[in-house]
Amino acid sequence: MTTPxxxxxxRIHREIDSGLLPSCQIALARNGELEVFxxxxxxxxxxxxxxxxxxxxFVASLVWVLVGEELIDVSxxxxxxxxxxxxxxxxxxxxxxxxxxxxxxPHAPLGFPEIETRxxxxxxxxxxxxxxxxxxTSEYHPESAHWVLVEIIDRVTGGDYRDLLQERIxxxxxxxDRVLGTSTPVxxxxxxxxxxxxxxxxxxxxxxxxxxxxxxxxxxIRLSFDDARxxxxxxxxxxxxxxxxxIFYQSLLHNPAxxxxxxxxxxATGRVRNNKPDRWTGVPTNRGLGVVIAGDDGRANLxxxxxxxxxxxxxHNGAGGQLAWADPESxxxxxxxTNGLDAHILRQGRRGISISxxxxxx
Numbered sequence: 001m002t003t004p005x006x007x008x009x010x011r012i013h014r015e016i017d018s019g020l021l022p023s024c025q026i027a028l029a030r031n032g033e034l035e036v037f038x039x040x041x042x043x044x045x046x047x048x049x050x051x052x053x054x055x056x057x058f059v060a061s062l063v064w065v066l067v068g069e070e071l072i073d074v075s076x077x078x079x080x081x082x083x084x085x086x087x088x089x090x091x092x093x094x095x096x097x098x099x100x101x102x103x104x105x106p107h108a109p110l111g112f113p114e115i116e117t118r119x120x121x122x123x124x125x126x127x128x129x130x131x132x133x134x135x136x137t138s139e140y141h142p143e144s145a146h147w148v149l150v151e152i153i154d155r156v157t158g159g160d161y162r163d164l165l166q167e168r169i170x171x172x173x174x175x176x177d178r179v180l181g182t183s184t185p186v187x188x189x190x191x192x193x194x195x196x197x198x199x200x201x202x203x204x205x206x207x208x209x210x211x212x213x214x215x216x217x218x219x220x221i222r223l224s225f226d227d228a229r230x231x232x233x234x235x236x237x238x239x240x241x242x243x244x245x246x247i248f249y250q251s252l253l254h255n256p257a258x259x260x261x262x263x264x265x266x267x268a269t270g271r272v273r274n275n276k277p278d279r280w281t282g283v284p285t286n287r288g289l290g291v292v293i294a295g296d297d298g299r300a301n302l303x304x305x306x307x308x309x310x311x312x313x314x315x316h317n318g319a320g321g322q323l324a325w326a327d328p329e330s331x332x333x334x335x336x337x338t339n340g341l342d343a344h345i346l347r348q349g350r351r352g353i354s355i356s357x358x359x360x361x362x
Contacts, residue, residue: 005036008358012336015351016041020192021340023047026355027242028362029250029333036362037243048177048186048239049337050224052318055238058165058179058248059146060099060290060316061260062153064268065168068261071156074099074289081152084126093134095152098145099290100274104134107214108144112222115231118154121147138276138285142215146235162232172259173251175244181232182239187339189224189320191217196346204346211280217341220319236319242335249315249326249333269293269314270328291316304349306356313360321348323356334359 008026015021023043028036039045066072072081074096079086081095090105097103108128114120125148132139150161157164162181170179177184198208215236222228223237231237251257255265268289275284283302286295294300296311304317305325315325323336336355342348 004358004362008355008362009038009040011355011358012038012040015340020342021338022190022192023187023340024336024338025049025242026337026359027246027335028359029243029246030331032250032254032256034243034247037241037246043187043339045241045243048184048241049322049339050186050189050220050229050236051238051240051245051322051324051337052220052223052236052320053142054240054245054316054318054322054324054335055180055234055236056146057291057316057324058169058238059149059153059161059234060268061169061248061252062161062165063095063099063149063290064260064264066153066156067268068264072152078148078152081155082122082125082148084122085148087126088129090128090130090134095149096273096289097134098141098148100138100287101141101145101285102135102138102274102276103141103145104130104132104136105144106139106141107131108141109214110144110147111214111219112228115147115233118151122151125151137279138274138287139211139279142213143233143235144214150234161234169251169259170244170248172257173248175240175247177240177244179238179240179244180234181230181237183226183230184239186224186229186239189221189339189341191221191343192340193342193344193347195343200346205281207280210345215319217343220341240337242337245324245335245337246333249324249335253326253328253331253333269326270312288314301353304352304356306353306358306360308357308360317352321352323352323359325356327360330360332360332362 023041274287291314294305294313310329313327320341326333
């Protein structure tokens with residue numbers, strides 16, 4: 001008899017067996033324990049991946065710790081923590097707006113070599129201009145927002161966000177390997193597949209070209225390089241296995257080590273603070289404080305979830321099809337990682353919906 005896990009692994013095999021994706025990993029956890037951890041293609045369960053924007057939930061979870069300790073107040077303006085940031089009309093932006101992607105600087109540039117030193121990062125932040133009026137709309141900030149968050153973290157703690165993430169979040173969760181700011185080797189990243197055509201984009205999304213972004217395939221691949229991984233890009237440079245992600249999300253579900261104040265954790269992962277329509281797709285964003293919440297409006301699949309998850313599911317996926325979520329109703333957490341950056345964004349999205357739908361019924 002075919003089991004749900006058999007169906008999930010059969011679905012996983014499709015792109016590996018066709019030669020589209022070079023490798024992937026999956027992990028399922030429940031009741032605080034890892035239940036399934038498998039690798040496919042040119043990988044083993046020891047292989048580690050750059051997880052791109054799945055990194056963001058880890059950084060947000062560190063902010064939640066500091067909120068509970070009253071070191072960060074998300075209602076305060078960023079410039080109260082980083083005075084230099086307030087230049088060029090950015091003085092009224094709050095920490096909450098940064099975490100909700102409503103802060104108005106999604107295209108703010110910050111790349112190599114500026115990201116290599118803290119002083120140069122702050123200098124760039126001070127020079128940023130707004131792309132639109134803060135809190136007037138919602139547009140994903142793929143890189144800029146999380147550089148601001150880690151600068152706040154470092155200023156209020158006097159520490160280093162990479163060390164603090166390991167000390168305060170991942171090690172208490174049972175993840176021994178450093179996940180941000182590490183020289184550990186990763187699966188090399190490859191761009192695969194063909195771009196979606198303008199007609200395909202219009203039929204699926206109502207647009208004929210993808211929005212401008214600071215993220216490019218070349219930039220994503222650059223995050224996997226030996227000189228880039230130790231920097232610890234907070235918006236996309238996490239180095240992990242699928243098991244690490246699944247276990248992290250179990251810690252968010254159960255908080256066994258008491259890392260977070262329960263009321264802060266429940267609010268961050270369970271309350272929608274930003275439901276503005278996305279600036280490009282028009283889909284209500286359903287963002288909690290650093291994670292996306294599936295919601296009950298029938299559009300969870302357009303937010304990166306499957307069709308079979310509960311509305312309370314929350315998580316944060318990454319570029320290239322990385323999947324990372326937890327479902328409080330079933331108690332499941334799931335991760336899917338690959339080193340193939342599928343250029344066909346529609347195919348990538350459909351794959352994620354299908355895989356998450358299979359995983360959620362396991």
